[in-house]
Amino acid sequence: MSAPTTHRSAEQIGRTPQGPRPLPDLGAMREVPLPEVHTTTLSNGLRVLAVHRPGVPMVEVRLRIPFAAAGPTADQAFSARAELLSSTLLTGTAERDRVGIDDELATVGADLGVFVDPERLVVQGSGLAAGLPTVLGVLGEVLTSATYPEQELVRERARLVERISLARAQPRTVAREALQRKRFGDHPIALETPTGEAVAAVTPEQVRAVHTAGVVPRGSTLVLVGDIEPQSALAEVEKALGHWRSEETARELSLPPLPVAGPLELVHRPGSVQSQLRLTGPARRRDDPGYAAFQLANLVFGGYFSSRWMENVREDKGYTYGAHSGAEFVPGGAVLGVETDVASDVTAAALLETRYELGRMVAVPPTAEEIDAARRYAVGSLLISLDSQGGLAATLSALDAAGLGIDWLRERPVRLEAVTPEQVADAALQYFAPERFTGVIVGDAETIGPRLRALGGVE
Incomplete structure (x- = not known):
């Protein structure tokens, strides 16, 4: 039977009879080891970055669309429509319903999610690298033919109103909203969460109109990182998203004022x-x-x-x-x-x-x-x-x-x-x-x- 061990504190472990245990010197790091980024811009204006990053047989997909309100001041109506759009973008297209979209992504171990803030709309997810064409196909489908079914939108609208009500009861949300107003006044960047009343008033037609005007390729950026061959991945993007077109340019947020010192x-x-x-x-x-x-x-x-x-x-x-x-x-x-x-x-x-x-x-x-x-x-x-x-x-x-x-x-x-x-x-x-x-x-x-x-x- 082995002798019982004596517990030693962290301070004892870090010391020797001669004094504190010295730490080894850190070597100078000259650069972060990063792979090459392959970049192209499609004819529709979409900028694409593809990176070969092996290790696991997966690929990360991240689409960023500048998605600012049109006016110079915070707009509850636009913010509410944008939030509901992000909640329902993946609930149906001309070809599939919500279940069909989920099933198609599941065949390649993939998922997609959407979020929006005053600056941007982001669609992001991951899947098996071999399934990239499938993921891009679903992405192209929702970008060009999302239908925002009324039944799905009504359901998500009720959930969103409830989530906003719960969030606004939290002290950290109250503090964040007050801080953003103090920083930026009535600039659109200050409005991160619309009111429940504004969301409750949104209709499917209004969400579809916001999609048509704002979900556009020119000015947007798609990033692919994973166990992919970059040039082949860029070709798959062209095949899946080349038909995504609009005369509009994604709307960048105007420059907000910086905070002014004061009480x-x-x-x-x-x-x-x-x-x-x-x-x-x-x-x-x-x-x-x-x-x-x-x-x-x-x-x-x-x-x-x-x-x-x-x-x-x-x-x-x-x-x-x-x-x-x-x-x-x-x-x-x-x-x-x-x-x-x-x-x-x-x-x-x-x-x-x-x-x-x-x-x-x-x-x-x-x-x-x-x-x-x-x-x-x-x-x-x-x-x-x-x-x-x-x-x-x-x-x-x-x-x-x-x-x-x-x-x-x-x-x-x-x-x-x-x-x-x-x-x-x-x-x-x-x-x-x-x-x-x-x-x-x-x-x-x-x-x-x-x-x-x-x-x-x-x-």
């Missing part, structure tokens, strides 16, 4: 026992030469678990389970978001500590050790995100929409390695100073209001 807005949610803190300000775009320095500054502040802010409000103070900051990319720019949820009785204290950590980014810039740790995390998380076919397809689609290509990804570790502490300090000074932010706090104003107003900067 935080207190949004009253009666009876709430928690508060949602949402701060925001401008950020750097991906194609900005200083983006790498901004990314590292953000990681040090609140971009990952070992950040300063997380260490303060979670590990030290115990105010929250999680706190996060990060950039959201919008047409023509980017916005920085700083968010956490806390109990009502520590709302003011959490805001105070958040402002303190923002100020500390300016007064006590990130050290070389903090920057190196953030740099390792940035490169490692990049590799993980691109390890799957789906992750690579999503990233390529997002970069293509921003006018960037795979070379931007390959060179990203080099750019991160080249960032100096002085550049990170400059990014912290420019983007993390407390007075550069605005935002919202959602909670019971009668409970949290007096202390917040005493801190100042809350209206």
Whole structure:
């Protein structure tokens, strides 16, 4: 019988009789190993990117159609029709009903899904690589002859109204809507979820009209990533989608305004026992030469678990389970978001500590050790995100929409390695100073209001 083992703590495992166990040096990574991207534009205006990524015998399919409202302000009617279109696009065509579509995809182990936001309509899915012609055939069918059967649309409309009603009862949804209004006013990008009343008023004819006007190839991009031969895949796309035609061009979202620094807005949610803190300000775009320095500054502040802010409000103070900051990319720019949820009785204290950590980014810039740790995390998380076919397809689609290509990804570790502490300090000074932010706090104003107003900067 073997002797019982003695449990050792993580600290004990990490030490030797001579002191802490040293970590091996990390080798410099010069580039991310990525495959070649084969690109073409069909005669109908559809841009296609095909990538050979073996490993599993599957293929990822991701179609991005710019799908913005026509006007300069948020439009409940259009948003409601777009949401219902995304819910019913795959429910019937001139050739098949919903079951027929599902059965055809199932023959090649595939599925497709649809989602929409103020910028785009996305059809995405995966299937066996050998079944790519079948997947593209179904995709071409729904793009050119979706019928939006009335019975299916009525059923999905009722479900969507119910889902919206449930979502709007959630504090995080309330906070997100309030934050988007604070950031962008009445610009269409602020309207991410229509009202249930607007959805309930949508008819099948209106959805079909939105499809005809907006589901168009010119300006859209299809990304294929998987165990495929790129040139053969491009030929299959031409065969399946070449007849998808329209005189229209996919409608890009107009440039939204960037957040203007100012007081935080207190949004009253009666009876709430928690508060949602949402701060925001401008950020750097991906194609900005200083983006790498901004990314590292953000990681040090609140971009990952070992950040300063997380260490303060979670590990030290115990105010929250999680706190996060990060950039959201919008047409023509980017916005920085700083968010956490806390109990009502520590709302003011959490805001105070958040402002303190923002100020500390300016007064006590990130050290070389903090920057190196953030740099390792940035490169490692990049590799993980691109390890799957789906992750690579999503990233390529997002970069293509921003006018960037795979070379931007390959060179990203080099750019991160080249960032100096002085550049990170400059990014912290420019983007993390407390007075550069605005935002919202959602909670019971009668409970949290007096202390917040005493801190100042809350209206």
